[in-house]
Amino acid sequence: MTTLLPLVDPAELRRHLSAEGAAALDSMVAEVTAEPARIGRLFAGAARRTGRGPLAGHDVLAQDAVRVELLAAAAAALDGDRLRAELVELYRFGDSDEKRAVLLGLNRLDPSAGLDGSDLLLDALRTNDTRLVAAAMGDHARHLPDDAWRHGVLKCLFTGVPVAEVAGLEERADAELAAMAERFATERRAAGREVPADVATVVAAHDRTTEPRKA
């Protein structure tokens, strides 16, 4: 009932898995489709049944693609409220890999679903785990209030998450964000430390955002 797109096309993902791994994924998807609550029992151990590691030709880990496909199967059978409750539960009791998969799943939600998982993004942004911070600044971060979103971008600069991971930077960068990035650069220079190249990326994004108004 809710649309959540997989990270990798299901047929393509299966081409990368072993025959046993692909069969295990089919079986888990079927279980979750029949009874969405089963995802709570399958999510943690899913990658042990399918395999883990980088997928050749994709900037995605197999374990993330597998878990997001399970989320997609659950979403298809749940309305927005029940899907949100399931995602909150999976995130609360997930290890870092499971939490990241939930965040990546939020980024693949159809915007028309109206589901707001910004509380999970804020939790992830309070951590210093760069894998979670990066996943929290994807498409779903459009639900974050401006101040939280700006601090999310600043946290990326601070923890070394490439701002290329920030969805919608070009559209949303504003004068306040550019000023925050510049103050961060001032502190680094005062300390004699290197200024990350991404500071310029953030400032330039704001310049481009405002260009039409300047013209």
Added chain:
Amino acid sequence: MRIFDPHIHMSSRTTDDYEAMHAAGVRALVEPAFWLGQPRTNVGSFLDYFDSLVGWERFRAAQFGIAHHCTIALNPKEANDPRCAEVIDLLPRYLDKDGVVAVGEVGFDSMTEAEEKAFARQLELAVEFALPAMVHTPHRDKEAGTRRTLELVEASGLAPGMVVVDHLNEVTVGQVDDAGCWMGFSIYPDTKMDEHRMVRILQERGLDRVLVNSAADWGRSDPLKTAKTGQAMLEAGFSDDDVDRVLWRNPVEFFGQSGRLVLEDVAGSADPGATFEGNSILRGGRD
């Protein structure tokens, strides 16, 4: 020297320790859930700790090139506090996680009824989740505690080869060896066991089913005791291969029984980007 420390409480250690451990050859470790020094007063306090063991501490170790795994359990000391004992009902949520390679530390502290109940229940969980168990032996009356431990292990139906009985010494090692369980030794600066006594035990009993750990935590302890034991073994005439067996291959064999060890990224044994017949070589997928 490549080292797998099978028992170390990294949450209590500094980044200096992580750097020194990596420099000494430590590439993998297991952090057992245990008492924090300050008693906990509620179940939520355990859950945040467990979350840290499968979350933040794992990430922190990875920053230093060390693969972090953990064991999850209600420890024997806090099994005596009714405010904490209920956490046992929530353990199944954690025992299915990828980074959890055993149930532990379970066992005895003061050998109370509550400890025995929690111990027996958690051995059942190990059977249910097909996980090894890590058993702590008491600091006081260790001999009697070890004997009762082995009786409970036998009654549980968990195979002796799936159990490590830890913190052993010259007095307790024999009965654990006879039972067919793995023998864990915590090498400390001034208690439990030191590296030279450890070498004598290895000379007398051989290298089978032996795990050597630093058990470093918030007390006076040394996260490099594994490396120092390896050095003491070499000085006593053991070969590099003997040291590798005790400090790497033995813990890999024991915790590998969980099916959940992920060591490729640190052991240099596989290129994660490699492909075979056009497919990524994906790890796992065995069960």
